[in-house]
Amino acid sequence: MRNVLVAGIGSTTFGRHTDVDIQVLAARAADVAIKDSGLSRDAVGALYLGNFISGPLTGQEVLAGLVADSLGLPQIPCSKMEGACASGGIAFRHAYLAVASGTCDVALAVGVEKMTHADTAATTAALNCAMDNRSDGISGLTFPGLFGLAWQVHADRYGTTRAQVSSVVRKNKANGLLNPLAQMGMELTDDQIIQSPLICDPLRLFDCCPTSDGAAAVLLIAEDRLQEVAADAIRIMAAVQTRGSARIAGHPDLCSFDATVSASRLAYQQAGIQASDVDFVELHDCFSIAEIIDTEDLGIIPRGHGGRYAAEGRTQVGGDRPINPSGGLLSKGHPVGATGVGQIYEAVLQLRGQHANQVKNAGIGMTHNLGGTGVACSVNILKRLDA
Amino acid sequence: MEVCSVPGRGKLVSWTIIRRPPTRFRAKGPYTIAVVDLDAGVRLTGRLASVSENIKPGADVAFVGMDDATYLFEERAA
Numbered sequence: 251m252r253n254v255l256v257a258g259i260g261s262t263t264f265g266r267h268t269d270v271d272i273q274v275l276a277a278r279a280a281d282v283a284i285k286d287s288g289l290s291r292d293a294v295g296a297l298y299l300g301n302f303i304s305g306p307l308t309g310q311e312v313l314a315g316l317v318a319d320s321l322g323l324p325q326i327p328c329s330k331m332e333g334a335c336a337s338g339g340i341a342f343r344h345a346y347l348a349v350a351s352g353t354c355d356v357a358l359a360v361g362v363e364k365m366t367h368a369d370t371a372a373t374t375a376a377l378n379c380a381m382d383n384r385s386d387g388i389s390g391l392t393f394p395g396l397f398g399l400a401w402q403v404h405a406d407r408y409g410t411t412r413a414q415v416s417s418v419v420r421k422n423k424a425n426g427l428l429n430p431l432a433q434m435g436m437e438l439t440d441d442q443i444i445q446s447p448l449i450c451d452p453l454r455l456f457d458c459c460p461t462s463d464g465a466a467a468v469l470l471i472a473e474d475r476l477q478e479v480a481a482d483a484i485r486i487m488a489a490v491q492t493r494g495s496a497r498i499a500g501h502p503d504l505c506s507f508d509a510t511v512s513a514s515r516l517a518y519q520q521a522g523i524q525a526s527d528v529d530f531v532e533l534h535d536c537f538s539i540a541e542i543i544d545t546e547d548l549g550i551i552p553r554g555h556g557g558r559y560a561a562e563g564r565t566q567v568g569g570d571r572p573i574n575p576s577g578g579l580l581s582k583g584h585p586v587g588a589t590g591v592g593q594i595y596e597a598v599l600q601l602r603g604q605h606a607n608q609v610k611n612a613g614i615g616m617t618h619n620l621g622g623t624g625v626a627c628s629v630n631i632l633k634r635l636d637a
Numbered sequence: 638m639e640v641c642s643v644p645g646r647g648k649l650v651s652w653t654i655i656r657r658p659p660t661r662f663r664a665k666g667p668y669t670i671a672v673v674d675l676d677a678g679v680r681l682t683g684r685l686a687s688v689s690e691n692i693k694p695g696a697d698v699a700f701v702g703m704d705d706a707t708y709l710f711e712e713r714a715a
Contacts, residue, residue: 371660378659389682389707390655390662391670398653399672406694451654498672499680504651 253473258287264464265433288480295354300341301587334380336621338590339628361591398450414557426581462583487521509627590619613637643677645700683708
């Protein structure tokens with residue numbers, strides 16, 4: 251398989267876009283990505299769109315084709331990828347495969363979701379589609395609940411404290427303040443966090459990522475056409491996707507996601523690197539405790555030490571293991587289908603040296619996107635061409 | 638495959654209290670979700686009838702019946 255580059259990136263802000271139709275949101279992000287690359291839209295050979303619940307929440311499906319239509323793309327294959335919260339990462343990987351395999355030279359990956367217009371009941375019901383309804387949904391479990399379960403085990407086994415988990419919330423919310431795409435960044439104190447309402451013991455309101463509207467897009471090109479690219483191109487070193495248990499009871503360990511472990515090991519192997527070579531990670535902090543678990547599953551931080559490293563400031567932008575310099579899902583919110591592609595956008599900005607929360611000398615970045623109860627995981631490794 | 642019965646005794650793997658239930662469970666809330674490892678070697682998701690102050694992972698639990706379509710457990714003495 252041949253080398254593939256990210257040639258262009260685009261994103262809307264993540265927040266409230268109540269008056270913008272979902273396909274327009276997606277087309278705007280894609281339009282920016284195409285213009286960023288300097289390529290003509292006639293060059294696009296395939297479109298992959300990540301989206302989870304456009305049908306239930308907007309009444310609109312067939313989004314991949316609709317967006318291509320809005321963009322005036324040629325009569326190319328347009329496909330929707332769905333893997334709950336990993337939909338965007340899955341779309342990215344399929345765009346990568348289309349180019350790497352030689353099927354086409356240029357492919358577009360777009361992620362989009364519109365959620366803020368819907369009432370809480372409708373949103374919760376739609377999000378719960380990502381759970382195995384026979385074994386877990388039937389008990390009244392929710393996604394915050396899944397992470398409440400995981401947190402109890404992590405605390406009992408490793409001694410992870412409320413204060414350590416709060417340090418993740420404070421860091422990501424603070425990082426979000428400087429990210430122009432993030433609408434939910436804020437200065438938070440530990441007191442404010444522990445006074446926020448309990449959602450699923452021990453998770454509180456500020457431990458949860460907000461719902462959000464948004465779209466992000468990336469244009470990929472075969473590396474042998476590098477000279478046509480206007481922007482700083484970034485090389486994709488690995489784009490891995492794995493499966494994990496669809497039921498909570500199927501997880502070998504309640505505070506680890508086996509799909510993340512397997513995807514990251516394969517990604518390091520494909521990229522020919524080790525965890526210590528990664529300069530920053532944009533990972534799936536759908537909840538505060540998720541970031542701690544993810545850093546351990548990815549092999550970035552030793553098992554059981556995720557809370558401690560966060561509390562010691564080591565996962566700050568200037569720390570030795572920068573995690574979610576963008577502010578993550580906690581401050582960008584989680585427009586479900588857009589998140590995985592949004593992470594690629596943030597990683598590319600870092601590797602171009604243009605991020606608002608720039609990690610010094612960022613040469614290699616990793617993204618991690620996890621779907622449902624860990625049933626799908628996408629891990630990608632990106633590298634600056636001169637790194 | 639054949640249907641068989643197993644004793645409802647097991648150990649609590651983890652629990653959480655759902656304080657913001659989905660709509661169709663709103664009348665039941667707040668309720669406690671439990672993941673239980675039955676001694677028989679099966680792990681399943683259900684509910685705890687009540688949560689004691691000092692409950693910890695590994696606590697002994699026993700099946701006490703179905704709550705609608707969900708397995709209901711209670712803490713028990715060892």
